[in-house]
Amino acid sequence: MAPVTTLHRPTHRDALVAVTEALEAGDLCSILGRCTVEYEGRAESSLGAGDRLVLLKPDGSALVHTDEGRTPVNWQPPGSDHTAAVRDGTLHVVSRRESPDETLTVAFEAVYQLTAMDADDDRELDLRQTEADLQHRIVDDPGIVEDGFEVVEVERRSTAGAMDIFGRDAEGRPVVVELKRRRVGPDAVGQLSRYVEAVRREEGFEESEGDVRGVLVAPSVTPRAEELLAREGFEFVGVEMD
Amino acid sequence: MAPVTTLHRPTHRDALVAVTEALEAGDLCSILGRCTVEYEGRAESSLGAGDRLVLLKPDGSALVHTDEGRTPVNWQPPGSDHTAAVRDGTLHVVSRRESPDETLTVAFEAVYQLTAMDADDDRELDLRQTEADLQHRIVDDPGIVEDGFEVVEVERRSTAGAMDIFGRDAEGRPVVVELKRRRVGPDAVGQLSRYVEAVRREEGFEESEGDVRGVLVAPSVTPRAEELLAREGFEFVGVEMD
DNA sequence: AGGTCTATGTCGTTT
DNA sequence: AAACGACGTAGACCT
Numbered sequence: 055m056a057p058v059t060t061l062h063r064p065t066h067r068d069a070l071v072a073v074t075e076a077l078e079a080g081d082l083c084s085i086l087g088r089c090t091v092e093y094e095g096r097a098e099s100s101l102g103a104g105d106r107l108v109l110l111k112p113d114g115s116a117l118v119h120t121d122e123g124r125t126p127v128n129w130q131p132p133g134s135d136h137t138a139a140v141r142d143g144t145l146h147v148v149s150r151r152e153s154p155d156e157t158l159t160v161a162f163e164a165v166y167q168l169t170a171m172d173a174d175d176d177r178e179l180d181l182r183q184t185e186a187d188l189q190h191r192i193v194d195d196p197g198i199v200e201d202g203f204e205v206v207e208v209e210r211r212s213t214a215g216a217m218d219i220f221g222r223d224a225e226g227r228p229v230v231v232e233l234k235r236r237r238v239g240p241d242a243v244g245q246l247s248r249y250v251e252a253v254r255r256e257e258g259f260e261e262s263e264g265d266v267r268g269v270l271v272a273p274s275v276t277p278r279a280e281e282l283l284a285r286e287g288f289e290f291v292g293v294e295m296d
Numbered sequence: 297m298a299p300v301t302t303l304h305r306p307t308h309r310d311a312l313v314a315v316t317e318a319l320e321a322g323d324l325c326s327i328l329g330r331c332t333v334e335y336e337g338r339a340e341s342s343l344g345a346g347d348r349l350v351l352l353k354p355d356g357s358a359l360v361h362t363d364e365g366r367t368p369v370n371w372q373p374p375g376s377d378h379t380a381a382v383r384d385g386t387l388h389v390v391s392r393r394e395s396p397d398e399t400l401t402v403a404f405e406a407v408y409q410l411t412a413m414d415a416d417d418d419r420e421l422d423l424r425q426t427e428a429d430l431q432h433r434i435v436d437d438p439g440i441v442e443d444g445f446e447v448v449e450v451e452r453r454s455t456a457g458a459m460d461i462f463g464r465d466a467e468g469r470p471v472v473v474e475l476k477r478r479r480v481g482p483d484a485v486g487q488l489s490r491y492v493e494a495v496r497r498e499e500g501f502e503e504s505e506g507d508v509r510g511v512l513v514a515p516s517v518t519p520r521a522e523e524l525l526a527r528e529g530f531e532f533v534g535v536e537m538d
Numbered sequence: 539a540g541g542t543c544t545a546t547g548t549c550g551t552t553t
Numbered sequence: 554a555a556a557c558g559a560c561g562t563a564g565a566c567c568t
Contacts, residue, residue, distance in 0.1 A: 056347045058328055058408040060302065082363045084326065084349060086300055086413050096478070096546040097425040097537075104417030105298045107326060109349065113364045121324045121415040122355045124373050125563060128421070131366050131548075153554080156546075166300040167411060171328050173363040175346030179370070183339040185559065214482070214520070215557060216552090235559085236338070239542065240456070244486030245558085248524070276541060278457070282490070295339075338561040367548060373563075395539080398561075427544065457542060458567090477545085481557065487543085518556060 061168040066145040069165045073110070073138040073147065076170035080112040085147070087165040091118055091128045095156025101127055108147065108160055110136050116149040116158055130158045183295045185235045189218060192231070192271070196221065199231060199269060199291055214252035227264040228253060234272035235295055243282040246270055250288070303410040308387040311407045315352070315380040315389065318412035322354040327389070329407040333360055333370045337398025343369055350389065350402055352378050358391040358400055372400045425537045427477045431460060434473070434513070438463065441473060441511060441533055456494035469506040470495060476514035477537055485524040488512055492530070 061072050069085075076083040085108040091101040101118075106127070109117040116130040134151040145162040189208060196203045202224025210220040219231035230253055232246040250268040268288035275283065275290055283290055303314050311327075318325040327350040333343040343360075348369070351359040358372035372391040376398075380389050387404040431450060438445045444466025452462040461473035472495055474488040492510040510530035517525065517532055525532055 056330065056406075056408060058304075060304065060409060062300075062302065082347075082349065082361075084328075086326075086411065088298065088416075093546070097423060099421055099423040099546080101421050102419035104419045105324075105413060105415040106417065107324065107351065107413070109361065111361075111363055111365075115364070115366045117361075117366065119324075119351065119353075119359075120417050121353055122357070122374065123353075123564085124357045124359065124371055125545095125547085129366055129546080131546090132364065154546090164298075166298060166413065167302060169328065169409060169411075171347060171349070171408065173347040174330075175348065175362050177344035177346045179341055179343050181339060181341040181561080183561085213523075236561090237540095240490060241483055241486065241543090244483065244490070248482060248486070278455075278541075281455075335561075341561080365549085367560095367562090371561085373561095396561090423546080425546085479555095483558090520556075 056172055056174055058169060058171045060170075062166075064165055064168055066140050066143060066162070066165065069145050069162075069168050070138050070140050072168050072170065073145075077110065077112075077136050077138070079170070079172065081170040082112065082173045083110040084108070084167075084169045084171075085110070085162070085165060086167040087145075087162045089118075089160050089162045091161075092159045093128050093157070096154055099128065103163060105166075110147070110149075114149075114151070116147075118158075118160060128158055128160075130156065134158075183235065185218075185233050188233050188235060188271070188293065188295070192219060192233070198293060199229075199271060200224075203229065212249060212252035212256060214248040217249040217253075220253075223267065225264065227267055228257075229267045229269055231269045231271055234270070236272065237274045237276060238270060238272045238279050239276045240278050240282055242270060242272070243279050243286065243288065246288060247286055250286075298414055298416055300411060300413045302412075304408075306407055306410055308382050308385060308404070308407065311387050311404075311410050312380050312382050314410050314412065315387075319352065319354075319378050319380070321412070321414065323412040324354065324415045325352040326350070326409075326411045326413075327352070327404070327407060328409040329387075329404045331360075331402050331404045333403075334401045335370050335399070338396055341370065345405060347408075352389070352391075356391075356393070358389075360400075360402060370400055370402075372398065376400075425477065427460075427475050430475050430477060430513070430535065430537070434461060434475075440535060441471075441513060442466075445471065454491060454494035454498060456490040459491040459495075462495075465509065467506065469509055470499075471509045471511055473511045473513055476512070478514065479516045479518060480512060480514045480521050481518045482520050482524055484512060484514070485521050485528065485530065488530060489528055492528075 376393040
């Protein structure tokens, strides 16, 4: 039934009790208040006082959201330990993790509202039009790459890593296929290049079945990527994602 | 003073009024409730019913958070248009944007709590230990790269893009420096490689001042990246970020 | 609006 | 735990 308990403009001491209980209970805890934020870990940051929403999750995530942006100004990843304390009469929320050693400290001047929700949520997101979907489509219909193309192996491993699709063209030449769900830049060409080079090094293809081909399959290419493709002698095949 | 107004278990019609007013007023709006979520745009997704926190920001961002993860299950970037409506007696929140055309639809079976905050926040995040900081450090003290190194140009542009630092070594040979604030993988070597190639192509360095050198400056390198560096004849210089 | 790159990227998967 | 790559990446900066 998802009980939700709310405190309005609680004293810092009452807020402390409520946060502690919410963390104990495994509740999703949302705090609206005026706060400063310090972070130290992989990098470090300071944020002056402002009105923000702080979200503490039972999995150890912490998020500090301002009134702008999709991305939190500050955060802590899942697996962190949240603790609350009152120091100098003000509420402090600290989230720590080790490896890497990182600490997020939120100091509230004022707490406007504190809410704890016992969230009931067992549904998982069903996401379509991913790169994996494109891979499956090509396995089902290799002609998407080109006439006569055959899939030999998916996620074939090499010293350069796993390539999306390894196959053969109509003449039996080895083909490395790199997939992207969106318009590709220079980085994707670099990736394809590393795989093709690895296949060339690892197997004596040149003499037996012809040189290794590289094919990039994506909705479109940027100009710089196109130039790189041409320079490396690779090809591009356009696909729609829907 | 950040007025915060809260509704507890409002009717869907009352929730509609409150959301609409909050969006009008430019408030940060947080909704706790049981909902399903549909997304269609660059990809598409469905999410079954569960208890979540939905955050609507005055800049047009929308976030749907479950009780797990740093990343929202679903979202809409800043610049989207939020609208609310009651259909079949239940509250629907829709966030749309064009270019790309994307729609997020949140349908509430139940609203546990609805909060609007007139957030006052003009402070910006001060972030340290970024790549830009490393760049400044090297401009101030080029010896970090190597003895006798001189910075010629920062963000020098080439047909392959802007390189972090372009300089000369003690013998006057051209050096392309690529910076990373953390341990680097194969992609960074590819980047360096593209810049070095561009410089080689664009200028007749080989004959006049010797071959173009490539140096990767970062805290550390992964094995695959190290192998690539060696193969391309590039060098690595280790730095601490603190 | 599109291209390119950084990020405390995060997240999943595999070694 | 480290490595590697995908992500509806987001965000910044530049053309």
